[in-house]
Amino acid sequence: MLEKSLKGNLGYWAWVLFLLGIIGVGVICYIVQYNYGLGATGMSRDVTWGIYISQFTFLVGVAAGGLMLVLPYYLHHYKDFARITILGEFMAIASVAMCMLFIMADLGQPMRALNVVLHPTPNSMLFYDMIVLSGYLFLNVVCGWVVLHSEYKGIKYPNWVKPFIYISIPWAVSIHTVTAFLYCGLPGRHFWLTAILAPRFLASAFAAGPCLLMVIALIMKRTTKFDIGRVAQDKLVTIIGYAALLNFFFLGCEIFVAYYSTIPGHMHTLDYLYFGLADHATGQVYNNLVPFMLSSVVMGFAGIGLIFVSRYLKSDPLLALSCLLIFVSFWIDKGLGLVLGGFVPNGLEQITEYVPTFVELGITAGVWATGFFIITVLYKIAISVKLENEKTA
Amino acid sequence: MDSSRRKFLKIAGITAVAGIGAPSALNMLMKQEVQASSAGDGHGAQPAAHGGEGGHGAAPVGKRYGMVIDAVKFHENPGMAEKCIEACHSYYNVPDFGNKKDEIKWLWQVPFTNAFPGDESHYKKDDRTHAMQFMVLCNHCDNPPCVRACPTKATFKNADGMVMMDFHRCIGCRFCMAACPYGARSFNWRDPRGSKDGVPFIKKVNPEFPTRMRGVVEKCSFCDLRVKRGLIPLCVEATGDSKAMVFGDLNDPNSEISQVLKARFTIQRKPSLGTMPSVFYII
Incomplete structure (x- = not known):
């Protein structure tokens, strides 16, 4: 089946080459970082996790978001999703792969990564995160590949894969829950210390994952003959819309709790993210994330509004735009603000701001390009198989 | 795919999974053995190491x-x-x-x-x-949050209640820094x-x-x-x-x-x- 990825038009190969180029840049940047140490990044004693871990957190969400495509089809026999479940599973594979790469990029001693397996520590949430992430990767590889391969051979998928499909559904919830538990179980980090963190993660995941998938599907609709269909599109709009609204509802809950209780620790990070936070001693105001966070809110609400308008107008370009707006909005919210914000102020109520370096951005771009490379190859295979089947059918 | 190839792949897959899991399982088993034997000969057991666990109340002994x-x-x-x-x-x-x-x-x-x-x-x-x-x-x-967070036991509490670092085991994930x-x-x-x-x-x-x-x-x-x-x-x-x-x-x-x-x-x-x-x- 893999040979399907080796046949493509000029546009396909140009895109693959472009991705490989960025991956190359990422590799070079990683060599620089590996030789110098993580000091090559913008991270510091106070902001100890930067863009790697925040991308990781966001991408776990994208991976979990695949659930929204798998669940309706396999649990509710929603036939209109028959063509897109495989896309959800393959997107999950690419996302988990990116997550693992980001974790590796973030380790100070990457050669010792296996210590997590050699010295298993069940009291650490990272131990469980390793289990759920690798498990989810395994489940999606098995389910996605076996189901597609059966389709390729023109038969129904074998029964033994069904339990794996059913397990993968709660498993998707578990990956993002455990990822939230990495943060929300830490005493002294008020911004993260909230029981609503896992639900909020899931809400944003269930919007961001399908958003990315929708954008890719709309691109494929233009560049290939593969069309997921109006009904599936409309259904996805409902899913994205509700999930995105839920995310903002949860954010609103956080804001209420902080500003109605007026407990300083609860307000500090929100102040920093949305308004700017002044240092106790010097009075200097720190606010380098404020423009991002405010545009995240604006883009998110604009996206939610527009996505329903696009369905009403049956406009694909508008749908793509609104999905992109929601995706970017949630990427900023979780892929920047959530992780970076948690470190401001630090445990001694001092403020250090974080700015990524070029090396760091290069590695980040390289990992994203790797993810898109995986998605490209897998989707190429999937739609080739599907289109061929439909031709012969 | 003919059946012998399929069979081979199945066995290969199972072996690979077992190969990845076995060292850690073995490790855990061995550790338990060591603990059991040291408790048996009477001087190796360290009640103080566990006295504070469960998180509440100071270590009562040691x-x-x-x-x-x-x-x-x-x-x-x-x-x-x-x-x-x-x-x-x-x-x-x-x-x-x-x-x-x-x-x-x-x-x-x-x-x-x-x-x-x-x-x-x-x-x-x-x-x-x-x-x-x-x-x-x-x-x-x-009740150290850093020890709870560490995924490799590179940071741990010793029998005297001191929180220690094993520089050779630390993978540099910095989870402990977020936790402290x-x-x-x-x-x-x-x-x-x-x-x-x-x-x-x-x-x-x-x-x-x-x-x-x-x-x-x-x-x-x-x-x-x-x-x-x-x-x-x-x-x-x-x-x-x-x-x-x-x-x-x-x-x-x-x-x-x-x-x-x-x-x-x-x-x-x-x-x-x-x-x-x-x-x-x-x-």
């Missing part, structure tokens, strides 16, 4: 080391704090990179609001507290054994304690190796007879530290988090 820092004495003796920091950092080969971003510190001074955020009512009370600097270091908590509410931990963002413009980051290497490699976390060790030899921590030693720092066993009612804690009002950093720090402050 030693639990703690420290009282008299901020007033430090305030009255300018220069003493710097001497303590120098004694610590020079012995433990703590590098100085000359910038805040890469900074590594085990022991340092901050104003009241930074040492005790959330206790700002004191802030308005008196000028003296406001002007004082407070020595901060690893609290060697009885006191900012006590530092990371080697770059090679501490290096130099810049001919000036080494470690001015004079002390061969008695290993230098670290880049990519691992480090912090105050409560001078565990000195304490094992019956000595007191270097910072405490540097305060001389001033009694600005008192170190000892919190579980021994007759120890000097227990007497001080009985006689004086002390505060701790962020006690509301339930970490149960072992460092106390007289203000």
